[in-house]
Amino acid sequence: MRFARTKRVLRLKTIDSCFEDLKESRLVEETYTADEVSDMLEGLQAVVRGEVEMELINTAHTNVLLLRQLFSQAEKYYLKLQTDVSELENRELLEQVAEFEKTEVTTTNKKTSQDVSKPKLAPLNEGGISELLNKEIARLQEENDKLKTRLKTLESQATNALDEKCKVKQALKDLQSVQTDQESSRQSQEITNLQDTVAVLKEDFQKSMNATCTSQKDLQDTLVAAKHDLLRVQDQLALAEKELEKKFQQTAAYRNMKEILAKKNEQIKEIRKKLQK
Structure with a gap:
């Protein structure tokens, strides 16, 4: 989120500079005709559109690279990840993320009690491997029970x-x-x-x-x-x-x-x- 916020601030500064450049380079007279105003707005629209489009594309590609790293780690430990695209438009969750970002900005490097109580992701270390092994053992036991049931059925037949x-x-x-x-x-x-x-x-x-x-x-x-x-x-x-x-x-x-x-x-x-x- 810090990385995304930094990129967003830089892109907003670029858009602000586009307006400043327009003011300094084109707004030098007291009166303008409608055609001149329309021409200035079209030029400004093209510049702002290019900046916004570049930021959206860069954000999407950055998210792809981030997900690629996570998926590579998950594939290494044989994890099965599932995503729900509908959750990306959940207003309540989006507001929580915005509140979290706002809190991060205000607290900066301070660690409040609220930060301590927030849940954190478990690292992919030995504990994670043990959990994976336990899941694999449970899956094998389930398959073993199925095979035992099938064996009993064959014996009955x-x-x-x-x-x-x-x-x-x-x-x-x-x-x-x-x-x-x-x-x-x-x-x-x-x-x-x-x-x-x-x-x-x-x-x-x-x-x-x-x-x-x-x-x-x-x-x-x-x-x-x-x-x-x-x-x-x-x-x-x-x-x-x-x-x-x-x-x-x-x-x-x-x-x-x-x-x-x-x-x-x-x-x-x-x-x-x-x-x-």
């Missing part, structure tokens, strides 16, 4: 995925058990039918044996044929069992279960990789 995988496996086992029960029931029914057929054949054979001995050979052939039928039926049962197992593997439910298990395995692998990272 992994646990849910494992539970879902266990449920899918249990569902697949239940489906296979039901399919096995149905297959066993069918086989038992076919064996029962076969046993009934064998019983009927035995009964017929016994009747034939009791009826006549001459048809023994025919009965033996019938028994052999029945045995062949039994073997054929057994082969058919084995083949039917294989086809049934093959059809079961080709069913949509089996394929869906298999695809779900494969997808869940891939998801679990990806989640494990994320957890390892």
Whole structure:
């Protein structure tokens, strides 16, 4: 503020000298025409305008250099500065600055109690570095808390995925058990039918044996044929069992279960990789 006040006083003296020069160089007669007065005022306006414009430009450029120094220091210590342009037109603050400047002018080099009580900027020394370190530590702790929360979320997702995988496996086992029960029931029914057929054949054979001995050979052939039928039926049962197992593997439910298990395995692998990272 002292620097700005000094520059302002010098510029005001320059403007005063412009008026003095006009008085001494042009105002030498008692009367002037309107054109002469207009010409003198235009010349004075041009000179004063140039001086004021030069002062405004110089003030703006000086402020830029001052802010550049402050920003360079802030960048050195990784500070984040924010500005509010609207505060530059705050009349209350401007009046406070004017009052402060007025007090500075009147007190000059004296240190009053009011000056002592005014807040001062903290120097950029070790204390400032410690404050920056504390802020950085707080920021890192906040990031650490966020990472812990995210880790808990990933662990929960992994646990849910494992539970879902266990449920899918249990569902697949239940489906296979039901399919096995149905297959066993069918086989038992076919064996029962076969046993009934064998019983009927035995009964017929016994009747034939009791009826006549001459048809023994025919009965033996019938028994052999029945045995062949039994073997054929057994082969058919084995083949039917294989086809049934093959059809079961080709069913949509089996394929869906298999695809779900494969997808869940891939998801679990990806989640494990994320957890390892």
